[in-house]
Amino acid sequence: MLLARLVDTVHSVGATPSRLAKIDALASLLAQIDPDELPAAIGFLTASPRQGRLGVGWRGIAALDVEHASVPSLRLGDVDAVLDRLAAASGTGSQAERAQALRDLAARATTVEWDFIARVLLGELRTGALEGVLLDAIAKASGRRAETVRRAAMLSGDLGATALLALTGSADDLAAVGLVVGRPVLPMLASTGTTAAAAVEAVGEASVEYKLDGARIQVHRAGDDVRVFTRSLADVTHRVPELVGIVRALPAKALILDGETLSLDEDGKPRPFQDTMARFGADAASDLLLRPWFFDLLHRDGRDLLDEPLRVRRAELTAVAGEWLMPGVQTADPAAGEELSAQALAEGHEGVVVKALDAPYAAGRRGATWIKVKPVHTYDLVVLAVEPGSGRRQGWLSNLHLGARDETGEFGGGFVMVGKTFKGLTDELLRWQTAYFPTIQTRRTSSAVHVEPVTLVEIAIDGVQRSSRYPGGVALRFARVKAYRPDKRPDEADTIQALRALLPGGAS
Structure with a gap:
């Protein structure tokens, strides 16, 4: 199939807010793709190429200066x-x-195709073609039951392979996909809550557990063979020998464990998130040791626990994990949930996750039975530039470049960029900023409209992290727009110094 056909569908999917319309468009596309191109096509649609890490970053793409093709000719293959x-x-x-x-690839692609390819390579494809929508589209295109398709994807951990099996195999082949030690499954996800007390009230009897600012891990053990996978199911076993050794010493022969890992400093406080992620991205030996905390158990010595309630899985895990068990309490008391949340925060962790004790493990799903609760910070920042939108936001100005005020002149004065966000923008706000920002434009490039630094916007963040990308050495985490603040002046914006103070250990 021509890449242009897939790109046209992506634009169509991004342009409609209707989930059913998205499913219809994707199902029509999938039904027409050659079977040998299906895994690649799924990777393109989810901005997760089947090859995994490609060693390509935004600088490499931005540095390209080629003349693109005028007529589409590229095929998916x-x-x-x-x-x-x-x-x-x-x-x-x-x-x-x-x-x-x-x-070579950029020269063979049209301008529209290259824009799509670049977004796939950078993981910035925002079309609404999320995995849940794709799973329903696979079911519709193949005529299989959505529940069967979803479970096969969860247990295989491979959306592309699931699409191929659904569209070319039998119903029995799809239903036969099961839990296999050594093959990662999609992790269960949590929705977001406001307070631990409210979360306990919502789920009833619950396991309230620490939420770490670490990296999600899934560890499989078959005898002495231990494999460690990340949240995205990448195999990082060779980079974390200390985790392998810990799991190999647990009292069992076959395990599938779900948990988090991070490194602690000399005072027992969690090190920055980037330190943990650096271990996953480097092959070289490191003096920085990771410690695991396990919070779920999907398999133990020949017994699948996926469909058992959490109270059963937690009991089995407690018997296996020992000192590596994630701290938590089982309670139906909202006050007890709040007490554990305060304890987790005091120890330097993110917050808590409140989990219904009667719920099974819903791999790959973000449901109401797991609720994460983390404190939210809000800051008034200045808009420095705005990027044109794509997909459903085509024709609107969307992604905001955000700046904090440099109060001391430490970073050259003025406003220092600290991140970007398009989250939280309603259609009404998109229309407003599309009309407004060109009126205060200072210059325009192919990628953004740069504006006078006079517009304040209230931004909610989960925190900050160290970053070499921005001049202030700090970047926002999970930034989203709460509201514009026309009542405030630019000199009332929050400072880069205040944001840097949120870094673990302060701004040092």
Whole structure:
């Protein structure tokens, strides 16, 4: 299939708010794709190429200066083959090899196709084609039951393979997909709550557990063979030998464990999130040791526990995990939930997750039986630039560039960029800012409208992290728009110094 056909569908999906219309468009597309191109197509639609890490960043893409094709000719398989080439590049000369592969691909793509490819490579495809919508589209295209498709995807951990099996295999083949030790499954996800007390009231009898600012891990053990997977199901076993050793010593022969990991400093406080993630991204040995905390158990010594209620899984986990068990309490008392939340925060962790004790493990789903509760910070920041939207937001100004005031002149004075966000913007706000920001434009580039730093917007964040990308050395985490603040002046904006004070250990 021509890539242009998939890109047209992506634009159509992004332009409609209707879930049913998204499913219909994607189902029609999937039914027409050659079976050998299906896994690649699913990777493109989810901005998660089947090859995994490709060694391509925004700087490499931004540095390209090529003339694009005028007529679409790229097929899905052509793009997939170039991604194979990118993934295989290693050693001396690999950077130049990747750059040449990108130039060749960019030259064969039309402008519209290249914009799509770049967003896929950077994981910035925002079309509304989320995995839940794709699963329903796969079910419709294949004529299989949505529940069967969803469970097969959960237990295989591979949406592309699930699509191929659903569309080319039998109903029995799809239903036969089961839990396998050594093959990662999609992790169960939590919705967001406001307070621990409210979350306990919502789920009833609950396990209230620490929420760490760490990395999600899923660990499989079959005898002495231990494998460690990330939230995205990447295999990082060779990078975390200390975790392998801990699980190999647990009192069991076969396990599938769900948990988090991070590193503690000399005072027993959690180190920054980036320190943990750096361990996952580096092959070199590190003196920084990771510690696991396990909060769920999906399999133990031949017994699948996926469909058992959490009270059963937690009891089995307690017997296995020992000191590596995630701290928590089982309670139906909202006050007890609040007490554990305060304790977790005092120890430097993010908050708590409140889980219904009677609920099974719903792999790959974000439901109402797990509720995460973290404190939310709000800051008044200045809009520095706005990016044109894509997909459903085509024609509107969407993604905001946010700046904090440099009160001391430490970073050159004025306003220092600290991040971007498009989250929280209603259609009404999109229309307003599309009309407003060009009236205060200072310059325009192909990627953004730069504006006078006079507009304040209230931004909610979960915190900040150290960043070399921005001049203030700090970046917002999970930023979303709460409201514009026309009642405030630019000199009332919050400062880069205040944001840096949120860093673990302060701004040092």
